[in-house]
Amino acid sequence: MLRTRTCGELRVEQAGETATLCGWVDSWRDHGGVVFIDLRDRYGKTQVVFHPEVGDDFHEKSRTLRNEDVIKVIGTVTERGKDAINPKIETGKIEIKVSELEVLNKSLTPPFEPGAMELPGEELRLKHRFLDLRRQNLQQAMVLRHKICQITRDYFNNLDFLEIETPMLGRSTPEGARDYLVPSRVHPGSFYALPQSPQIYKQILMIAGYDRYYQIARCFRDEDLRADRQPEFTQIDLEMAFVDQEDILTLVDGLMSAMIKGIKGQDVSLPLPRYTHAEVMEKYGNDKPDLRFGMELVEITALGAECDFGVFKNVASSGGRIRGLNAKGAATKYSRKDIDGLTAFVGDYGAKGLAFFRVNEEGLDSPIAKFFSADHQQTIIKSLDAEPGDLLFFVADKGSVTSAALAALRGRLGKELELYDPNEFKCAWVVDFPMFHHNEDEKRWDAEHHPFCQPNDDDVEKLKSSPGEVRAKAYDLIINGYESASGSVRIHSPKIQQQIFDLLGIAEEEAEARFGFLLEALRYGAPPHAGVALGLDRLVMLFLGHENIRDVIAFPKTQKASDLLSGAPAEVDAKQLRDLFIKTDVPPMK
């Protein structure tokens, strides 16, 4: 080893010891001819001191050092004088009086300094990721990610799970998102696909008798990217045989508890809360509510039908819904102009308007208050548990629009009004998802999760009569308003699987071509089985309280799916394409 100690470990107890440190020059200063350098590595910083009396050459060399140079120093660990103690760093009570210096590598002047307070734009940082990754922020993220993986593996290993690798070069089974394809050189005109998840393979493993499987698996989706999506992402993937829904929920409860204990040192009371999909849709308007605060939606459709406000009356009489929420104590926090802003905001979710009332001692105050009798006003106040000083909002529209608009409004108000502790970590399960949703454009049923989901035992007979009412044994773990895990009990009966395909309009030959090998496997003794996958990147992000998923991945891609560091994707040699029996087919620029 070139060093005997890291830059984070020396304390007063080591005073007098001769230590060899290696690291990066983090800062450089000259006090009356003495050179002080903060030497940095991933473990911390240590002040190293070059006194002129040690030797002229040597001291002179220390004067040529610049930030981000890599050096090795040998010296004596020395207790600092009381006035010189730096309480901000853990090694702040000592320094190294250097007796030998070796410059291991010089650095050009970096385009930005990892320790700088003001950072340049993300693009420059991604291009120089080797510098960006030196930032404490990113180092913490990498360490936390490592720790979460460790906790996860320990947890499953202790429960007799087997970590089993599934292929990256698989078969394209167009389901949901677009596949990334890989042309084959050995089979001209054929392609592999990178996995969107190990779904089918893990089901095969259950059929093969590996009753407890897990994997921290890379997955790929060629989607248009949002801020919190990456073309390649990592999931904690698991599957069990001879279990039902509750076993998986309990298992993941234990994992979350171990993570929260291990990372945040907090105890979580288990089981985590379970809500039905219908319940959260009704109370919060979406299936991944942030449960760190209340502000539940309240329906006043019946009242709306009776009042004199035309908009409410019309909606109520045409089968729509009128729902609202109470922004406690916010009456004076939102001006009329702010509320116009909120109206535009809910407009993005399809709401044609946003009714509001300020609550005062007398009743409701609003341009439309006059359309509501004193009785109706009191009913509204009572329904929304309102007090003077509260601000009430209502959306009247078809049901799905009230849900979407109010869920978004709730999320925004919760944040703006600081209704929760950003460090809190609130997990809950949403269960009993609908099995199908009706695809209005194509006039058919689509699977809500995927077509391998087991219907609830009570609902199997509704598969034919009323598919829209069939609930699935499907469950999502939500954390602070994010879907963080998703899973289901799988169909193990070839007969039910066929029924589902029929319903989804997946013809036999299509099913055979796409999932034939799973269907075949199901015929040879498939045990009941269930599983779940947790989004690792998102978990790390949530534990760190970051909002940018690129901050928790060592080498992320941009929203245009580029790796700015390596320049991928890039053009390749013509010969490579010939070998793969493909040509590019790019339309000419107009």
Next chain:
Amino acid sequence: MLRTRTCGELRVEQAGETATLCGWVDSWRDHGGVVFIDLRDRYGKTQVVFHPEVGDDFHEKSRTLRNEDVIKVIGTVTERGKDAINPKIETGKIEIKVSELEVLNKSLTPPFEPGAMELPGEELRLKHRFLDLRRQNLQQAMVLRHKICQITRDYFNNLDFLEIETPMLGRSTPEGARDYLVPSRVHPGSFYALPQSPQIYKQILMIAGYDRYYQIARCFRDEDLRADRQPEFTQIDLEMAFVDQEDILTLVDGLMSAMIKGIKGQDVSLPLPRYTHAEVMEKYGNDKPDLRFGMELVEITALGAECDFGVFKNVASSGGRIRGLNAKGAATKYSRKDIDGLTAFVGDYGAKGLAFFRVNEEGLDSPIAKFFSADHQQTIIKSLDAEPGDLLFFVADKGSVTSAALAALRGRLGKELELYDPNEFKCAWVVDFPMFHHNEDEKRWDAEHHPFCQPNDDDVEKLKSSPGEVRAKAYDLIINGYESASGSVRIHSPKIQQQIFDLLGIAEEEAEARFGFLLEALRYGAPPHAGVALGLDRLVMLFLGHENIRDVIAFPKTQKASDLLSGAPAEVDAKQLRDLFIKTDVPPMK
């Protein structure tokens, strides 16, 4: 949970307990109206018994069961009578007297039975991998693989290594093998490449200050496949900063020791032996000798020049070498016809002939013995440490042919003569590899490992004068004749890196296009660093003593890179290709 116990855990101590088991029907037999079933899961087998007196319906149902059906039984754990004990299975002292039976899923008659002694061809098994994976053999392999990964992670985690994920969608840097390419939808005409290794990314991590990195990483090489190669494979990948070669060797010594202890329960004495490349080439003829036995090569070129055997004389006088080996005690084990077979065998390695001598009390016995004086015969006997009953072989050719032919012959003789214990696990390092080899076809120097390898400190100045003599800080771990790990100290100086590119004839713009981001990173404070990668699949294979790498991978590909289970690779929709701006370009069949 559907079950209270697995099929592997019940013992006499549980007699009297009511247990619920789930599993697969492994065998079915009727003894005088009583149905006996061996129920199987991955933990073992348990005998479950259906007595007619428990209920007619119920007993009748048990008669309809067939192998590979999945059932759940509830019954009483019962100690077997002395005569009924089955010592072959761990649960052999008990059985379950069944009181309830549920058929969880029927199985069609499988194309082969996982428990059968005689298995069908590998193709049928790969196609029905879900059945094949039920075989004990493959289950053991998956469990061992899991365990090796666990030992590996524990080892590195305890040493403060960080597990960091590197991208799968990277940039094509044609180096060695062919890349698998992935067309980009967002950047028409551009491609990602799947990584042949995380090499460049792990070096970037070192430059970024993550001084101890590891990852169990999937890698891809689109090569023509040999029996022990797969298009996607897994390596234990690691890198350290502020270290030199010996630190990496010591680190891996510790890992191997932990694995051998954990898997085989054996203590290994450390450090593992280190041999120079020159030494093993001289002693064994190749750089990955099987060290479980001796049989070193011996040179007799000087004697060949003096003898009367024309072939030897000519080779000796024209700069060739005459080398041989001693197959101890094998004089009577190889007939003349056998030796003709060996001659043909070494012919595959370029040897134009194979001289042999049987050793007897008088001297050497061979058709060519007459060309060797008694003195020469005694010299040969002494040089090869021969005794009566030994069989000596010689190849006279240019040096590289003697090496290749005799290394192959040594491997074959060692196996045929059973010179080693197949369960032994013999690890050693080969160090001081040549930095370059001369590409005779293209009249240029190629990198022996890769172009980021640091030359030995003593040899840097030979880079210009005699590249062929430059040794690299490169090292391979060999186990039982297989290269099992390979690594090097990397160049951290941009200047030396440039010198190497110059020597390899990699022009500046080419280097910039291919490795530009690494070269750029090296300019901003790269620490000295080194690393290694171990082939996980091969390690598992070696620990199991298997010879087929497909037996240690859950879902392997064939030698034609096909996944027979899923049918990958396959044709895809025209729309998918259009979205990716490519077309297939398959020449018409002739």
